[in-house]
Amino acid sequence: MPSSKSVALNAKVITEGLAFGESPRWHDGRLWLCNWGTGEIIAVDTDGNIEIMLKISATLPYSIDWLPDGRLLVISGREGLLLRQELDGELVTHADLRSLSNSPWNEIVVDGRGNIYVNGGGPAPAPGEHFGPGTIVLITPDGTIRQVADNIAFANGMAVTPDNKTLIVAESHANRLTAFDIAADGSLSNRRVWADLDGFPDGICLDAEGAAWYADVPNKRCVRVREGGEVLQTVAVDRGCFACMLGGPAGRILFIVAAEWRGFEHMVSDARTGQVLSAEAPAPGVGWPSYSPGIR
Template sequence: MSIKQEQYELNVLTSGLFFGEGPRWRDGKLYISDMLGKKVYTIDASGTKTVIAQMPHKPNGMGFLPNGDLILSSMHETRLYRYTPSGLELYADLCDVYTGYVGDMVIDHNGRIYVDDVGARVFEGEGLKPGRIVIVEPNGEVSVGVEDCNFPNGIVITPDQKTLVFVETFAERLSAVDIVDGKLENRRVLLDLTQVFPSPEDRARKRGCIDGICIDAEGGIWLSMLRAEQFMRINAQGQITDRIPMPGYECVACTLGGEDGKTLFMVSTKVDGDNIFEAMVNLRTETTIFTTRVEIGRGLGRP
């Protein structure tokens, strides 16, 4: 794909969530956590929302096992649950490893889960501190894959299944590690957003902060630029190819789906005030999910 800036037609799929997170597409529906609303929804093509789970400790990231089972995170109690039509079943207890909350997750083709520990309990007033990427094996074994992550967030696996890419939100960067027999090695910076948004105003407002990400068939990654009011795509070489401006919105998360995999779902949130954590605690937020059509659709990457 040549580097270009397109005009994208935006459509509203639905609104009315407090703070949408962790969107995933499967079998004709969008699955999404309303973190602050403490519910998990499916949303059909008409925008109709259906509650599939109530989660009092706040849901966040989610993913599907190879057999199709949905795994949900319970953010504040640091546990993962398997969704069943009759209720939630405990899948993994991460309390012995975590110091912060459960963030995003990605599940590989073997059923191994890579899941964020953001490091600090920021909603309870704790200052930022290093987090980690935690690995949950299919047999339930839990280990730490990467230490000293600066608020780990959006997380994907490349189409060749060889690289895990994750966001370090407040370091304003995209990092990568090699996947070697399920372990994570050779950590490196994939993209430094402080170089993309270098002005003093950008630096003061941390416009290089990334939240959720998704990956396409060419290894291109769509970035939810939290404070820069845009979604942005980079190709596999780290070059910016596309921008979708979202003035007035915090860009929180995104995923590819639709019948042909070429619909980009963009989770965009209005925040009342400059401090996003204070606004979230006081429920001064509202999420709208937009869609647009893109050239490169989903591929073999995960999720």
Template structure:
């Protein structure tokens, strides 16, 4: 049974991005990275766009928030985790280049400020998930992952779910209060396409973007696909559940994911769609 509001289609909220990625809802605003546009933005419910952090020469990706309100930003190519403080100061929160030689990618940040950052594997297709403690101390939390991509944490803080793009599956871990992972298991497989950015809802379902399938899907805890939202010629990149009641589904899509192909064209958009089941957990 579909969970999208009947008789509605996605509506464009904001456009003019090169490659919108990593959407996060926080305090009445949608935060997102423009990976190939080299900046971090916020968008309000009326579609007003504000540049929060310009990052020329860098590729921002995953976003998250510390308990202090500071924003963590993954800087992909130089393999660092940046921190944008409420006063506008930007500094390095953690350097991860000693742990990974590939680019960094998406991230989820737990309620206590512990971040889990995935790598973008370029060699044998296997990457790692890095745990970054609130003080910036970092260590590999899980290895042998086939392109760890979008990640989410359950409402009780005890489960971490990761989209493994190359394995075309969703993988879960038990997450203990110290940030340690165990009990690795596949919770949805045979997806038929590579999942990218994800979000959780209050029924335990995962909304996931499937770039090469050009659609977003809602996958129930049993693995059933309950909803499909086509993106036409654009690739589905990432999604988030936000709004005052967390029943607004934010859908980010782009014409392509290669910077050379995009050539700076600002064709990436943020669309919205109302759904019946509210978001839950993090991000």
């Protein structure tokens, strides 16, 4: 729960004019992210310069991460396909998830052993709802696909601890971060509440002091919490925060992707209220998705 020791941090705008930034990753000296609504995957440097790295047919949701050998992965959520970019630039199907669910897939994280976790999917939403209970699917390095968790209350951001032993997932509709133990074969067990939150967690990342940052769309902020829910730092902005990622040369820059939120029905539009912001963080990023230079 909120602590009297909580510290407010200030953010500055790096670049703007985006649609909806999602799935930010620090890779090869820049912040990569998905510009939802445009099909673009872009890279932004610390001066705000933007380069379009790839365009895909999906508009949303789609998310990215990298295999240990450096090849880019893209989960094309509504198509139910996990795509892989080969070294020559060609996009091929890495895994077909269509038989597991007709509902959209959302986020992806690749751990340090090359296990790929994708969430979303699950049962069809109830009438009047946009999302049903989500699942987590594992794709192992040998290509085996299996469901490893279910009944996730709107599955959002995921992160894996640096020892590859714990996966944390944001359950947006349950106002909590949930943890699982990761077995040697990538299976998940010992489901537990990592932190109950006074907010709606979206994208998340981990730092070297064992804390987690989460982005919160309706409360227009990013929050740093310890396991158990103690609030350590808060970064408030003037629009919804969709995701965050630690990066920069020393991993101590918190990058935030934010945009004005006008409801799911208006996510694809000509509005370009998306921004990338940054704030100095008290501890560097660790774990997966990884910011670390030379890892991937």
